[in-house]
Amino acid sequence: xxxxxxxxxxxxxxxxxxxxxxxxxxxxxxxxxxxxxxxxxxxxxxxxxxxxxxxxxxxxxxxxxxxxxxxxxxxxxxxxxxxxxxxxxxxxxxxxxxxxxxxxxxxxxxxxxxxxxxxxxxxxxxxxxxxxxxxxxxxxxxxxxxxxxxxxxxxxxxxxxxxxxxxxxxxxxxxxxxxxxxxxxxxxxxxxxxxxxxxxxxxxxxxxxxxxxxxxxxxxxxxxxxxxxxxxxxxxxxxxxxxxxxxxxxxxxxxxxxxxxxxxxxxxxxxxxxxxxxxxxxxxxxxxxxxxxxxxxxxxxxxxxxxxxxxxxxxxxxxxxxxxxxxxxxxxxxxxxxxxxxxxxxxxxxxxxxxxxxxxxxxxxxxxxxxxxxxxxxxxxxxxxxxxxxxxxxxxxxxxxxxxxxxxxxxxxxxxxxxxxxxxxxx
Numbered sequence: 001x002x003x004x005x006x007x008x009x010x011x012x013x014x015x016x017x018x019x020x021x022x023x024x025x026x027x028x029x030x031x032x033x034x035x036x037x038x039x040x041x042x043x044x045x046x047x048x049x050x051x052x053x054x055x056x057x058x059x060x061x062x063x064x065x066x067x068x069x070x071x072x073x074x075x076x077x078x079x080x081x082x083x084x085x086x087x088x089x090x091x092x093x094x095x096x097x098x099x100x101x102x103x104x105x106x107x108x109x110x111x112x113x114x115x116x117x118x119x120x121x122x123x124x125x126x127x128x129x130x131x132x133x134x135x136x137x138x139x140x141x142x143x144x145x146x147x148x149x150x151x152x153x154x155x156x157x158x159x160x161x162x163x164x165x166x167x168x169x170x171x172x173x174x175x176x177x178x179x180x181x182x183x184x185x186x187x188x189x190x191x192x193x194x195x196x197x198x199x200x201x202x203x204x205x206x207x208x209x210x211x212x213x214x215x216x217x218x219x220x221x222x223x224x225x226x227x228x229x230x231x232x233x234x235x236x237x238x239x240x241x242x243x244x245x246x247x248x249x250x251x252x253x254x255x256x257x258x259x260x261x262x263x264x265x266x267x268x269x270x271x272x273x274x275x276x277x278x279x280x281x282x283x284x285x286x287x288x289x290x291x292x293x294x295x296x297x298x299x300x301x302x303x304x305x306x307x308x309x310x311x312x313x314x315x316x317x318x319x320x321x322x323x324x325x326x327x328x329x330x331x332x333x334x335x336x337x338x339x340x341x342x343x344x345x346x347x348x349x350x351x352x353x354x355x356x357x358x359x360x361x362x363x364x365x366x367x368x369x370x371x372x373x374x375x376x377x378x379x380x381x382x383x384x385x386x387x388x389x390x391x392x393x394x395x396x397x398x399x400x401x402x403x404x405x406x407x408x409x410x411x412x413x414x415x416x417x418x419x420x421x422x423x424x425x426x427x
Contacts, residue, residue: 011149012150020142035411036403037336037402037404042325042405046324054309060305063077077301081298085111085285090106092109093105096269099318100242101239102242104271107285109270110292111304112267113265115256119252120151121292121295122186122252124151126219133156135188136156137159137187138160141190158170160197163202191222193229194357195358197359198357218248219272222240225253229356231330253266255307259318265300268288271283271284274287329405340360343420348364349362349363358403364399366427368400372422382422387399
């Protein structure tokens with residue numbers, strides 16, 4: 001048989017967004033001795049194998065004692081194919097009410113295989129016509145742009161500005177798109193410590209964004225993986241969804257950073273109503289579950305049980321359960337920004353000082369690309385992420401992203417020394 005031609009496969013397979021994740025994962029395997037300030041994964045310091053068994057036991061007892069399941073029903077729930085929308089939706093709804101002030105019917109939730117599946121389901125549902133487009137605040141997480149490519153949903157960039165989103169540019173992009181006969185369906189935004197920029201929206205900006213979305217008849221896709229990790233002394237700001245009075249916001253959530261990334265459990269809150277041709281009205285979550293049934297059938301019941309057990313063990317609130325992690329991330333974030341200040345006092349190199357989360361963006365007076373990352377890993381022993389992975393277009397980007405979540409203070413110090421040597425040599 002002759003070779004298949006990549007140009008005869010789906011166009012997304014040659015898209016940079018789909019190559020980014022694999023490239024960044026591969027380079028860390030090729031240079032295992034390099035210190036990584038690239039990975040946005042959570043700290044592993046407090047993981048324990050015995051916790052998995054404990055969480056499974058707790059969830060099993062919950063099925064018996066609280067929900068009235070007999071032994072056969074418990075076994076079937078844990079071992080068999082399960083409900084497409086999930087089996088921990090009631091616990092996630094309670095968690096959202098306690099930690100985020102989001103009051104939602106559990107039936108408006110779909111439990112997904114990580115937040116990535118939630119993105120794919122939502123974008124697949126919204127992409128109904130070739131004229132449909134998605135807006136994303138730039139620079140954007142590659143997961144959302146990659147998911148959009150998979151479902152043939154074109155992406156239009158909205159400037160982030162200094163405040164997290166430039167609302168004037170948002171309106172301008174919407175109006176320009178409509179003038180060209182396109183239909184903007186939604187705008188993707190990460191209001192808390194965004195990946196990759198680290199920027200956050202203040203309360204007033206969130207309210208104005210909701211107002212603009214209503215005026216422009218846009219849905220907002222709110223992604224919130226880092227919201228529980230503000231820096232020391234920083235108060236949490238209400239989510240867009242908790243401020244949403246018009247069901248304008250589809251909320252994308254994940255337990256990867258707050259519970260266990262290996263479980264691959266996420267969710268989507270889709271409480272928007274959908275009218276059918278026969279006049280009946282249902283929930284968008286029900287429509288998303290139809291798509292999910294053809295993609296992953298259901299989310300692993302065992303993985304859901306582990307997350308459900310962790311929620312139950314903490315009375316369904318993960319704020320207190322993540323206090324140790326929050327302190328680590330806050331200390332590490334300060335170590336990165338203070339370390340940069342000590343090494344680059346002259347102003348030729350600048351960086352962001354986020355109010356929480358995992359990421360710092362460093363701007364330098366030269367182009368930053370994958371070739372420079374390879375050189376950094378091979379010759380200097382430090383990994384980071386070129387910001388070019390988070391932008392559309394091929395123009396040179398003079399910035400890189402540092403992640404502080406899965407390293408120790410000593411590793412940060414050593415990594416910044418290596419990074420400073422690289423930057424100095426480039427200068």
